[in-house]
Structures are given as structure tokens and as C-alpha cells.
Amino acid sequence: MPLPGPTAGRQGVQRAVGKRSAPIASDLRAMPAVTPTATTSQASTVPATPTVRRRLTCMLYECVLLFGVLMASTAVYVFARPLLQRLGIDDPLTIQLWSFLVLGAYFTWFWQRSGQTLAMQTWRIRLETLDGKRPSWSQAALRFVLAWLWLPPAAAVGHGLGLVKGPFVGALAVGLLIWVMLAWLDPRRQFLHDRLARTRLVDLRTPNS
Numbered sequence: 001m002p003l004p005g006p007t008a009g010r011q012g013v014q015r016a017v018g019k020r021s022a023p024i025a026s027d028l029r030a031m032p033a034v035t036p037t038a039t040t041s042q043a044s045t046v047p048a049t050p051t052v053r054r055r056l057t058c059m060l061y062e063c064v065l066l067f068g069v070l071m072a073s074t075a076v077y078v079f080a081r082p083l084l085q086r087l088g089i090d091d092p093l094t095i096q097l098w099s100f101l102v103l104g105a106y107f108t109w110f111w112q113r114s115g116q117t118l119a120m121q122t123w124r125i126r127l128e129t130l131d132g133k134r135p136s137w138s139q140a141a142l143r144f145v146l147a148w149l150w151l152p153p154a155a156a157v158g159h160g161l162g163l164v165k166g167p168f169v170g171a172l173a174v175g176l177l178i179w180v181m182l183a184w185l186d187p188r189r190q191f192l193h194d195r196l197a198r199t200r201l202v203d204l205r206t207p208n209s
Contacts, residue, residue, distance in 0.1 A: 047132075047202035049189045050125050052180065055201065062119035066103065073102040104144050111140035124204040135199055146193035150179035 050058075077084075077098055084090040110117040115126040115134050127143070129135055135143065154175020158168040182192045190200050 047200075050123075050201055050203040052183055052189065054123060054203075055125065056180065058119050058123040058125055061122065062117060065118055066106070069102065069106055070099055073099060104141065107144045108137060108140040111135050111143070112137050126202050126204055127199055128202060130198050130200060135197075139197060139199065143193055143197040143199055146196050147191070149193065150175045 074095075077095055081090055084094065107117060110120075111127050112135055115128050120126065127135060127140075129139065151172070154172045157175070158171035161167075161171070163171055179192065183189050186192075186195060188200070194200055
């Protein structure tokens with residue numbers, strides 16, 4: 001009986017491989033093609049950040065509303081002044097600390113409740129955590145404190161230059177402006193205190209609005 005030659009052996013191997021690779025090729029053809037649609041949809045779910053201009057406008061509107069809040073807190077302080085005088089703590093530092101606590105309570109309460117103050121509701125801006133949830137009491141309070149980090153350096157520069165009254169307020173305004181402009185160094189244009197507090201501001205407007 002003649003032995004099969006090398007050519008016949010190679011043909012048999014090729015036929016066997018062809019039979020095994022046919023189902024694999026059909027499975028590969030049946031698999032859906034990979035498209036960038038999933039990546040695009042995931043990227044579109046990232047909330048938009050309000051522009052720095054809109055945030056500054058919202059801050060100005062917030063200052064108008066806070067004028068009434070501080071007027072009410074000052075009235076409470078005046079009512080309690082006789083007691084403070086007897087305790088020997090009626091001085092400018094006390095009323096400044098009282099105003100700071102009132103502002104902290106105002107912002108912290110609104111942020112942990114809905115992520116929006118009254119001005120933020122008007123301008124459709126919301127504060128949330130990095131995973132899209134409302135900030136907790138501690139996180140909202142931390143953000144409020146971190147948002148004042150610009151004040152000590154600006155005040156130190158103003159005192160170092162011997163500025164008083166109007167020029168000193170101007171130095172504070174420049175310090176605040178520099179702090180706000182630091183948002184341009186962030187890829188998502190978030191404020192530095194938001195990055196430190198692990199929060200973010202999102203734009204609630206629809207794309208067509």
C-alpha cells in the first residue's frame with residue numbers, strides 16, 4: 001500500500017484547518033462592528049460647566065440678595081448688643097464673625113438642600129458632588145470656607161502696601177478676581193475651591209436655550 005506523499009498530507013491539513021476556521025469566520029462576521037457611539041454617548045453625559053461670565057453675573061445677583069440677609073443679621077446683632085456689651089465682646093471682630101457665620105449658614109443650607117441658592121436658581125446653576133449628588137452638610141460647609149481662601153493673601157498684600165479704605169477694597173477685589181480666573185487653569189473650568197471640596201458647578205440650561 002503506497003504511503004501518502006507530502007503534498008497529500010498538506011492538502012489534508014489545509015482541509016481540516018479550513019473546516020475549523022469556517023465557523024470562527026462566520027462568528028466574527030456576526031459580531032457587531034465596534035463604533036465610537038458608546039464613547040460619544042458616555043462623553044455626552046458629562047454635565048456642562050457654566051461659563052465664568054455667567055458665574056460672575058450670578059455672584060453679583062447673589063450679592064444683592066445677601067444685602068437683605070446681612071441687614072436682617074445686623075438687626076439681630078443690634079438687638080443682642082446689650083448682652084454682648086455686658087460680656088465684653090461687642091467689637092468689630094464679633095460682628096464680622098457673626099456675619100460670616102450667617103453667610104455660611106445661608107449657603108450651606110441651600111447647597112445641601114437643593115444645590116442651589118436663590119440666585120443660582122435664577123441663573124440655572126447647580127452645585128453637586130463629582131458623582132452628581134447633593135453635597136452633604138460637611139461638604140457644603142467645607143466649600144464655603146474654601147471659597148474664602150483668596151481673602152487672607154489679598155488682605156495681607158493690602159496691609160503690606162499700606163492701603164486703606166478704597167484702595168484696600170480694590171486690593172481685595174483684585175485678589176477675588178485672580179481667584180476666579182484660576183478656573184481657566186482647570187480643564188473643566190471649575191473653581192479651585194470646587195476642586196478642593198470635590199464638588200462642581202453644572203449648567204442646567206438645555207443646549208438650545
